[in-house]
Amino acid sequence: MSTEKNGDAFIEKAKARLASGFVGEEDLEEASTPQKDLISACVIGAVAIGAMVLAWQMPDPGRSVFTHPGLLPFVVSLTMLAMAIGLAVRALREGGATNFLSVFSRSSDPEEREYGWRSWLLIAFVIALVVAIDVVTFRIRIPVGGIELRLSSFECVAIPIVTVIMKIYWGRSWWRCFAVAAAAALLLASAFRYGFRIPMPGVY
Numbered sequence: 001m002s003t004e005k006n007g008d009a010f011i012e013k014a015k016a017r018l019a020s021g022f023v024g025e026e027d028l029e030e031a032s033t034p035q036k037d038l039i040s041a042c043v044i045g046a047v048a049i050g051a052m053v054l055a056w057q058m059p060d061p062g063r064s065v066f067t068h069p070g071l072l073p074f075v076v077s078l079t080m081l082a083m084a085i086g087l088a089v090r091a092l093r094e095g096g097a098t099n100f101l102s103v104f105s106r107s108s109d110p111e112e113r114e115y116g117w118r119s120w121l122l123i124a125f126v127i128a129l130v131v132a133i134d135v136v137t138f139r140i141r142i143p144v145g146g147i148e149l150r151l152s153s154f155e156c157v158a159i160p161i162v163t164v165i166m167k168i169y170w171g172r173s174w175w176r177c178f179a180v181a182a183a184a185a186l187l188l189a190s191a192f193r194y195g196f197r198i199p200m201p202g203v204y
Contacts, residue, residue, distance in 0.1 A: 034096030041088035043123070048081035054134065067197070118169070125165050132157045150193065158185045 055070030055077060065071065088096075133154055140151040162181035167174060 034091040034094040035099065037087055037091035037094075038096035041084045041091060045081055045084035045088070047126075048077045048084060051077035051130075052081070054130075122165065122169065125161060129158065129161045132161070152189070155182075155185050155189055 052074055055074040058068070058070035060068050060070075136153040136157055138153050138156075140156075142149040142151065159178070159182050162185065163174070163178045166172070166177035166181055170177060
């Protein structure tokens with residue numbers, strides 16, 4: 001009976017919070033603020049602009065603009081930038097510029113500090129992945145029977161970094177994280193290399 005009462009109380013509390021606005025899927029106790037939304041928009045916007053520049057600088061085989069290797073990442077980054085601008089505008093309307101520096105103040109809540117640390121760590125991993133793919137460039141050709149398998153720096157860099165990210169944030173075994181990361185990277189690379197005939201980033 002006590003469990004049912006606690007469950008009913010939680011549901012009523014959730015309804016009351018949702019009635020005043022969406023506060024997040026994972027934690028009803030911690031609502032986002034305009035200041036947090038503004039800093040998120042700035043980070044997403046900066047990443048999107050950087051990705052657009054890198055996509056524009058990718059080598060062009062010269063066939064058509066529609067087959068340019070940087071077309072898809074440029075369009076995706078442009079979409080991210082548009083969403084970041086929309087989020088920033090909404091945050092500013094709700095007073096996000098007021099007491100903006102409070103976002104960087106150290107929280108006394110251990111769970112909130114851990115959440116912030118894990119968020120910045122993920123950003124660092126993503127930046128390291130993008131930089132490593134751009135800096136490390138090589139190709140490996142492995143003949144297997146009558147088929148020539150190709151591996152590039154994209155797979156060799158993405159698989160270990162994504163494996164570490166999944167181990168930290170997914171928490172499964174190393175072999176399971178490695179299998180998922182390898183399958184995702186190889187499937188993505190194969191789709192672009194053999195399906196779209198577009199070279200992967202970092203391969204010249």
